[in-house]
Every structure is written in C-alpha cells, then in structure tokens.
Amino acid sequence: MEAPFREIKGGITAPQGFRAAALRCGISAQSGRDDLALIVSEVPAVAAATFTTNRIKAAPVRVSAAHLRRAEAHAVIANSGNANACTGSTGIQHAKRMARAVANVLKIREGQVLVCSTGRIGRTLPIELIELAVPKLCAELNVNNGLAVAQAIMTTDTFVKEIAVEFGIDGATVAIGGVAKGAGMIDPKMATMLAFVTTDAAISKRHLQSLFYESVEQSFNRITIDGDMSTNDTAICLANGMAENTPIEPSHPAYGRFAEALHFVTRNLARMIVEDGEGATKFVELHVRGAATVQDARKAAEAVANSNLVKCAWFGEDPNWGRVIDAVGYSGAKVREEMIDVFFNGVVAVQNGIASSTPEEKLQEILRNKKFTLTIDLHLGSGEYKVFTTDLTPEYVRLNMGE
Amino acid sequence: MEAPFREIKGGITAPQGFRAAALRCGISAQSGRDDLALIVSEVPAVAAATFTTNRIKAAPVRVSAAHLRRAEAHAVIANSGNANACTGSTGIQHAKRMARAVANVLKIREGQVLVCSTGRIGRTLPIELIELAVPKLCAELNVNNGLAVAQAIMTTDTFVKEIAVEFGIDGATVAIGGVAKGAGMIDPKMATMLAFVTTDAAISKRHLQSLFYESVEQSFNRITIDGDMSTNDTAICLANGMAENTPIEPSHPAYGRFAEALHFVTRNLARMIVEDGEGATKFVELHVRGAATVQDARKAAEAVANSNLVKCAWFGEDPNWGRVIDAVGYSGAKVREEMIDVFFNGVVAVQNGIASSTPEEKLQEILRNKKFTLTIDLHLGSGEYKVFTTDLTPEYVRLNMGE
Numbered sequence: 001m002e003a004p005f006r007e008i009k010g011g012i013t014a015p016q017g018f019r020a021a022a023l024r025c026g027i028s029a030q031s032g033r034d035d036l037a038l039i040v041s042e043v044p045a046v047a048a049a050t051f052t053t054n055r056i057k058a059a060p061v062r063v064s065a066a067h068l069r070r071a072e073a074h075a076v077i078a079n080s081g082n083a084n085a086c087t088g089s090t091g092i093q094h095a096k097r098m099a100r101a102v103a104n105v106l107k108i109r110e111g112q113v114l115v116c117s118t119g120r121i122g123r124t125l126p127i128e129l130i131e132l133a134v135p136k137l138c139a140e141l142n143v144n145n146g147l148a149v150a151q152a153i154m155t156t157d158t159f160v161k162e163i164a165v166e167f168g169i170d171g172a173t174v175a176i177g178g179v180a181k182g183a184g185m186i187d188p189k190m191a192t193m194l195a196f197v198t199t200d201a202a203i204s205k206r207h208l209q210s211l212f213y214e215s216v217e218q219s220f221n222r223i224t225i226d227g228d229m230s231t232n233d234t235a236i237c238l239a240n241g242m243a244e245n246t247p248i249e250p251s252h253p254a255y256g257r258f259a260e261a262l263h264f265v266t267r268n269l270a271r272m273i274v275e276d277g278e279g280a281t282k283f284v285e286l287h288v289r290g291a292a293t294v295q296d297a298r299k300a301a302e303a304v305a306n307s308n309l310v311k312c313a314w315f316g317e318d319p320n321w322g323r324v325i326d327a328v329g330y331s332g333a334k335v336r337e338e339m340i341d342v343f344f345n346g347v348v349a350v351q352n353g354i355a356s357s358t359p360e361e362k363l364q365e366i367l368r369n370k371k372f373t374l375t376i377d378l379h380l381g382s383g384e385y386k387v388f389t390t391d392l393t394p395e396y397v398r399l400n401m402g403e
Numbered sequence: 404m405e406a407p408f409r410e411i412k413g414g415i416t417a418p419q420g421f422r423a424a425a426l427r428c429g430i431s432a433q434s435g436r437d438d439l440a441l442i443v444s445e446v447p448a449v450a451a452a453t454f455t456t457n458r459i460k461a462a463p464v465r466v467s468a469a470h471l472r473r474a475e476a477h478a479v480i481a482n483s484g485n486a487n488a489c490t491g492s493t494g495i496q497h498a499k500r501m502a503r504a505v506a507n508v509l510k511i512r513e514g515q516v517l518v519c520s521t522g523r524i525g526r527t528l529p530i531e532l533i534e535l536a537v538p539k540l541c542a543e544l545n546v547n548n549g550l551a552v553a554q555a556i557m558t559t560d561t562f563v564k565e566i567a568v569e570f571g572i573d574g575a576t577v578a579i580g581g582v583a584k585g586a587g588m589i590d591p592k593m594a595t596m597l598a599f600v601t602t603d604a605a606i607s608k609r610h611l612q613s614l615f616y617e618s619v620e621q622s623f624n625r626i627t628i629d630g631d632m633s634t635n636d637t638a639i640c641l642a643n644g645m646a647e648n649t650p651i652e653p654s655h656p657a658y659g660r661f662a663e664a665l666h667f668v669t670r671n672l673a674r675m676i677v678e679d680g681e682g683a684t685k686f687v688e689l690h691v692r693g694a695a696t697v698q699d700a701r702k703a704a705e706a707v708a709n710s711n712l713v714k715c716a717w718f719g720e721d722p723n724w725g726r727v728i729d730a731v732g733y734s735g736a737k738v739r740e741e742m743i744d745v746f747f748n749g750v751v752a753v754q755n756g757i758a759s760s761t762p763e764e765k766l767q768e769i770l771r772n773k774k775f776t777l778t779i780d781l782h783l784g785s786g787e788y789k790v791f792t793t794d795l796t797p798e799y800v801r802l803n804m805g806e
Binding site: 055056083085086087090120123229309313318321322323326328330335337338350353354392394397398399400401402 | 456457458459460486488489490491493523524525526527632633634711712715716718719721723724725726728729731732733737738740741753755756757758795796797799800801802803804805
C-alpha cells in the first residue's frame with residue numbers, strides 16, 4: 001500500500017515545472033513591499049478557476065475568465081495595491097496589456113496568461129509600471145520563489161499562506177502546492193480572495209475542474225470574516241502533467257487520493273485566511289447540524305458567522321448564546337425554539353432552547369481560548385454545514401477605516 | 404383652512420387620558436437607572452402593533468400578540484435589563500404575571516395589558532422584583548411622566564427619544580405622542596426596538612392598524628445599524644378616542660392629516676434611533692434609485708447599509724465608493740456596472756460605473772460632516788428605496804463586547 005500524501009516545502013513551486021518571481025514595481029503605497037508576482041509553468045497547463053459571483057467583476061476577472069475558456073494556461077500574473085475594478089473599458093485594456101506583457105517576454109500567447117489584481121477599487125491601474133517591470137520579473141523566474149509570491153500578494157495579511165504536499169501514483173511522485181491571500185472582504189458566497197494552486201499531476205481539464213470546484217466549495221466557500229464579497233475573488237488551479245503519472249481519472253484508484261490532497265491544500269489555505277482575518281483575535285469553527293435541510297444549515301451558520309453582535313461578544317470572551325440564537329432566528333432557517341441545543345467546545349450552553357445548567361463561568365473559560373468550536377443543533381433533520389470565522393474587533397475597524 | 408400639525412411637549416402623555424410612571428425595581432445591573440415603565444390609558448384603547456419577524460420571539464412578544472388579538476388595550480408595561488427571551492414556558496408565565504400584576508392593581512383585565520422586555524437574552528426574569536414594584540408604579544402614574552418612561556426604557560441609548568404633535572379635526576384637538584428606545588440590534592426587517600405611540604384620536608382598530616403598519620414600514624423598517632434583528636422588537640400604538648373628534652375614516656378629510664402626523668412621529672423616532680446608533684459618529688441617508696424594481700432597490704440599499712467595510716470607511720471619513728459598488732454588486736439586485744452613478748450630498752463620485760472627475764478631496768470634505776446623503780442611481784428602472792444608517796466604529800465593538 002502506498003503512503004498517504006505528506007507535507008513538503010516549496011509552496012507553489014514545489015510541483016515540477018513551476019517557476020515564480022516577485023518584485024516591487026511601485027503600485028502599492030507601502031514602500032519596500034513586493035506588489036507584482038508571476039507564476040509560470042514550463043509547459044501549457046490545464047486550468048480550473050472559480051471567480052467572484054459579485055455582479056460587479058474586476059477587469060482581470062473578466063479577462064482571465066475569457067482566457068480560460070479559450071486556451072490552456074501558461075502563466076498567472078498578479079498585482080497588489082490596485083484592484084483594477086470599476087475602471088471601465090480602460091481597465092479591460094489594462095488587464096489585457098498585463099497579460100500581453102508577459103506573453104511577449106515568454107513567447108507564449110496572451111490568452112495563455114491569467115491576470116489577477118487586488119487592492120483599492122476604482123483607481124486606474126498604473127499599467128506602465130507593470131509593463132516596465134515584466135521583463136525583469138520574467139528574468140527572475142526560478143523554482144525557489146514560491147515564498148516570494150506568497151509575500152507579494154499580501155495586502156493586510158500578517159503572515160504568508162502557502163502549503164505543499166506530495167504523494168505517489170503508480171510509482172510517479174505528484175506534488176500539489178498552494179498560496180493564498182485573504183484578510184478582509186471575505187465571504188463564503190464564492191471563492192474569496194486570491195488563491196493559486198499548482199500541481200504537476202497529469203489530469204484532464206474536465207476532471208481538474210470538477211475536483212477543484214468541489215474543493216473550493218469545501219474550503220474557500222466555508223469561511224467568512226465580514227460577509228463582504230470582493231469584486232476580485234479568484235482561485236486558480238494549474239496542472240501541467242510533468243509528474244508523468246498515469247492520468248488521473250475517476251476510475252483510477254489514485255483519484256480519491258489526489259482529491260484528498262487537493263482538499264487538504266485548499267482547506268489549509270482557507271483556514272490560514274481565517275486565522276489571519278483582519279484584526280481577529282478568535283478563530284471559530286461553527287457547526288450547524290440537525291437542520292431541516294443543508295440550505296437551512298447554511299443560512300443559520302452564515303447568519304451567526306456574520307452577526308456583528310455575536311462577533312463582538314466573542315471578542316469580549318462573552319459566550320452570550322442569546323445573540324447566537326437571535327441570529328439563528330432571523331437567518332430564515334426553519335427553527336423550533338424549544339428544540340435548539342448550543343455547545344461551546346462540546347459543553348452544552350443551551351438545551352431545548354433555554355439556558356443549560358452549565359455554569360456561565362465554565363463557558364466563559366472556553367471563550368478565553370483563541371480557538372473554539374460552536375455547535376448549534378436544531379433537531380429538525382439531518383442538514384449540516386460548517387463555516388470558519390472570526391470575531392469582530394476595534395482593530396478590524398481601524399484597519400478598514402482608511403485604505 | 405385648518406393649520407397643519409404642530410410639535411408640542413409631553414411625549415406619550417401629551418394626548419388626553421394617558422398617564423405614565425417609571426421606577427427602578429432592580430432588574431438592570433446599572434444602579435440608579437429606572438428599569439420598569441408603565442403607560443396607562445384612562446379608558447380602553449384600540450391598539451395596533453408590529454412585532455419582530457425573528458422566528459425566535461421573546462415571551463413578552465408572544466404574550467402581547469395574543470392579548471392584542473383578543474381585547475382592547477388599557478396599559479403597556481415594559482422593563483429593561485432582561486429580554487425574557489429564550490426562557491421557555493417559565494418566560495411565558497413571567498410575561499403573563501407581569502400583565503396580571505398591573506391588571507390586579509388597576510382593576511382591568513390581564514388581556515388588556517401589553518408587555519415588553521429588553522435586555523440580555525436567556526436569563527430568567529426576576530419577576531418577583533417586578534411584582535413587588537408594580538403597586539408603587541401604579542401609584543405614581545401621572546400625566547407628566549412621559550420623559551420618565553423615555554428614560555426607563557433606555558439601554559445603551561445616550562439620549563431620550565420622544566416627540567409629540569397636535570392638530571385639529573373638525574374643531575376637536577387631537578394629539579399623538581411617541582417614545583422609543585434603540586441603539587443596537589437594529590435592522591430594517593421589522594419594527595426594531597421598542598416604540599410606543601399614544602393618541603387621543605377616535606379611530607377604528609382596523610384603520611389604526613392599517614395606518615400604523617404603513618407608518619412602521621416607512622420609518623422603523625427603514626433604519627439599520629448592524630443588521631441584527633432582535634427577538635423583542637415591538638412597536639405599539641394606542642388610540643383612546645378621548646379627543647372626541649369625528650372618528651377618522653379614509654373618506655374623512657382629516658384621514659390624510661392624521662396619517663401625516665403619525666408618520667412624522669414614527670419617522671422622527673426612527674431618525675433619533677439611528678442618530679443614537681451604538682458608537683456611531685456618522686448618520687447616513689442612503690437612497691437607491693433607478694433600480695429595476697423596488698425589491699432590488701431595497702436589496703442594494705440594505706447591502707450597502709450593512710456592509711462592515713463601507714461602514715468602516717465612513718468612520719474613517721473615506722468616500723471609498725468602490726466598497727459601495729462592491730456591496731451593490733453582491734446585493735442580488737440587478738445591476739449593469741457601466742450604468743451606475745453614485746453621489747455624496749449630490750456631488751457625483753461615480754459616473755457610468757467609473758470614477759467621476761470630482762477631486763477626491765471634495766468627496767472627503769463631504770465625509771467629514773456628521774450627516775451626509777449617499778445616492779446610488781442604477782439607471783435600470785424606477786425602483787427606489789431609502790434607509791437611514793450609521794458608520795461602524797471601535798466604540799460599537801466595545802459597547803457590544805460585554806453585556
């Protein structure tokens with residue numbers, strides 16, 4: 001029996017045939033910080049991506065979606081410091097010029113380059129700075145720059161978010177690497193933020209898409225920090241086949257293992273995003289079970305996870321389960337008050353809709369942990385849903401009161 | 404021609420035949436503050452009320468709704484410091500005992516007493532304290548205590564919210580008085596908070612209900628502070644007929660004037676609630692117009708008004724219209740990015756979906772005002788919706804991190 005996957009170093013450049021680079025071209029006002037990053041596969045890669053479901057989509061989102069429909073992907077270029085959103089037809093031209101700049105230097109097609117931007121909405125992208133920097137960026141491409149890319153796409157992130165795993169398939173070694181940025185404007189309605197996953201696995205576009213969509217649904221779509229969904233959310237997965245494994249298909253025994261490793265990568269990136277939520281001091285795993293339907297479980301979980309009052313109470317280390325029940329009550333989920341149980345770290349706080357006999361001090365003690373679980377059992381059916389979220393703090397407000 | 408209505412002093416005791424009282428019975432932890440209030444009409448009054456649409460309803464909400472269906476109302480008793488919500492069948496018994504205590508002393512029926520509670524969810528109401536205090540409370544009833552009631556129902560409110568108007572109907576003088584508490588857990592999905600409106604007008608229950616529901620829809624349902632809807636929201640209107648005016652009917656010329664005066668009272672109370680939003684430093688009148696439908700206008704307005712990122716930017720006096728457009732984009736309303744215009748105090752910030760030529764400093768100057776308007780024109784139809792809201796501040800978090 002082959003070993004399960006194991007974590008390795010290297011992030012997105014851990015899989016064979018991926019090189020990366022990052023530098024500062026001057027878009028971001030924060031001096032000294034890299035603001036432009038590039039990921040390149042030696043050979044064209046099959047690609048899967050999910051984009052924001054916000055009806056207002058940034059120019060790079062629209063350009064990348066169009067490129068993805070037409071061709072295999074060869075490279076991803078991303079900038080921080082400017083979202084290139086709400087920038088009209090000029091913005092579209094700029095996103096295309098970003099792709100073209102990379103294509104020209106690397107001698108690939110413009111349609112093979114995906115483009116991402118993150119930062120302030122509504123300002124013209126300083127495209128000349130990017131065009132000027134791309135030749136140098138391409139010259140610096142190498143297999144040790146995974147971390148540099150992780151740093152360059154950070155905005156208010158306080159730590160880099162990268163991970164990589166490898167495992168065997170019929171004697172071949174396959175690796176999956178991932179990197180993400182998050183921090184604010186995080187909501188589970190879609191992908192969220194930027195996330196790039198690379199793999200040297202051989203797999204068809206169709207199967208990669210199906211597995212990656214499922215993986216995003218179980219990871220980036222299960223986290224919420226403030227309920228705001230950005231115009232730029234993008235998650236991209238590139239598979240270049242350089243591991244030369246037997247192509248991964250549902251009938252192949254390695255299909256499940258690949259899926260598991262991919263989910264591990266996306267779940268870990270998602271978890272890191274929540275742990276680094278803007279100003280957050282608490283990391284909460286919120287589990288609604290016993291709902292009449294999965295949709296109801298989701299509504300209840302998201303209402304609680306996005307309730308400012310609930311989140312302020314967590315910051316104050318106050319169990320205040322009344323606010324939790326209140327949010328469940330207005331979530332739209334079917335509820336019967338006298339059936340609801342609530343648990344913190346498995347300790348019952350509410351039984352049959354009223355206070356349990358657990359002393360409040362015991363619950364307060366649990367809330368003093370940096371991480372805890374909150375379980376809500378509606379006792380109406382078998383629908384369940386899990387989200388990861390944070391508290392709401394004065395620091396969140398301060399981080400978001402300016403640019 | 405008769406004069407339009409004019410503002411008068413006296414709040415809820417301005418209309419004839421209404422007396423009030425307030426005292427401290429010891430429910431609230433805040434020493435020195437009154438926590439029990441009573442409003443009584445000399446004669447049974449027709450009543451209209453709207454309650455929270457939260458599926459988790461506090462015991463007093465359920466008891467009052469039942470009383471309202473059966474009888475005319477004679478009195479309203481309200482406590483702060485404890486919500487009597489999520490308290491099971493004991494809570495229902497306590498709410499009934501609150502009504503019965505008043506009924507016993509005043510020699511009226513239990514079903515003629517409406518009950519309201521506000522405060523922490525999930526704790527047993529100290530009903531004995533209330534029962535002990537009710538005889539004294541009834542003894543102190545007088546026509547000068549409108550303000551005392553306004554003070555007693557305050558929780559984190561920083562100023563009292565009361566108003567009264569009077570006007571003539573066929574030679575009779577009719578008055579309408581109102582009082583409210585608000586501050587947090589305010590969302591437009593329903594009434595919100597506690598609001599009591601009294602009038603000595605003669606009007607049928609049916610017509611009072613129709614006018615009051617419309618009035619609540621145009622006032623308390625148009626304000627949002629944090630998007631959280633409480634288990635206890637209640638707005639009650641009592642009309643005791645003691646002005647002895649010709650009964651107000653739709654065919655009567657005074658119907659419109661009464662409606663206008665009632666709307667003036669509720670709109671002003673609603674506005675005071677937002678102006679006193681927890682920790683708020685900004686008061687924003689948000690107007691969405693040109694939406695495909697009224698429902699779309701409402702979705703867009705509420706998404707913007709409840710976006711933490713938008714509200715943090717306001718606190719920072721940063722126009723950041725990108726966050727406004729972002730929220731419109733995920734609101735679910737139909738939008739075409741290239742059609743959207745955005746104005747602050749009428750000054751164009753966004754034209755056709757992109758930055759206008761207005762210098763950012765000019766917009767920043769507008770944001771430095773304590774009050775400003777934000778208008779979003781979707782240019783897709785004639786749907787419009789207005790809400791009043793606030794910014795999100797570190798002080799909001801601090802006020803809500805404990806009890």
